Amino acid sequence: MTAAKPTPGAAPAFRGYSRGLSAQVYDWLYEAIVSVRLEPARRLSENELAAELGVSRTPVRDALYRLAEEGLVDVFPQRGTFVARIDRQGVADAQFVREALERAAFREAVGGSGPRDLEAMRENLRSQERARDRGDIEGFFDLDQRFHQLFFDAAGHPGAGRVARRARPQMDRVRRLALPDTTGFDTLLEEHRALVEAVAEGDAEGGDAVLTGHLRLVLEAVDRVAASHPGYFA
Secondary structure (H helix, E strand, O other): OOOOOOOOOOOOOOOOOOOOHHHHHHHHHHHHHHOOOOOOOOEEOHHHHHHHHOOOHHHHHHHHHHHHHOOOEEEEOOOEEEEOOEOHHHHHHHHHHHHHHHHHHHHHHHHHOOHHHHHHHHHHHHHHHHHHHHOOHHHHHHHHHHHHHHHHHHHOOHHHHHHHHHOOHHHHHHHHHHOOOOOHHHHHHHHHHHHHHHHHHOOHHHHHHHHHHHHOHHHHHHHHHHHHOHHHEO
16 A cells, blocks of 8 residues: 555644644644544655655654554554554543543533633534534534533533543544534534533533433444445454
8 A cells, every 4th residue: 555645735834833843743643633634544654744744754753653652553564654543442432531521521510600601602503503504524523622622611620621532533533424424513513502501501410411412422423434434444
């Protein structure tokens, strides 16, 4: 399998950023893998990536090493470096972590949210609706990520939300692949609205029931996504 050619215009401009190049290259590669722009089983060439990103091979090598430690890249001696296939057990583990943390945060958010928290949630919903109307899948997904972080913020545990997100790359790849074809924008939006109303009305039990089903959608999607993209799964 040969490495796919770099995508023209896809590279960011790293100049002027305070963070080290290795961290910036890592962030770019991480997002490209989780968004499935770099698809599972794709061969990765240090030389081609360095040329595409306009950096030396060292930050690319450092980033790939870090991604390999996180299970997003596979390195095979004498064969090369590849985007790791999606691990079903990794998806289940990530969903377990996310559900445990987010349900706890949601219950605290119901009792601790103020007007600013609710307005932030509602503004995010309005932005989701605009992304839906534009058919902007990437924008909708990013807003979805921020929406769920708002429960952790309202609960006073923003760091826990970041912990949950770091556990999710395998799961998020399934969610990216499933979003255009399975759950759809409208279903997600309806459930997001129900969650905000539960927070506004102080309905922890009702909101928790909605949230639990919402968070388990990814488990229902795994088989459908695997049937559509069998080569993407380990």
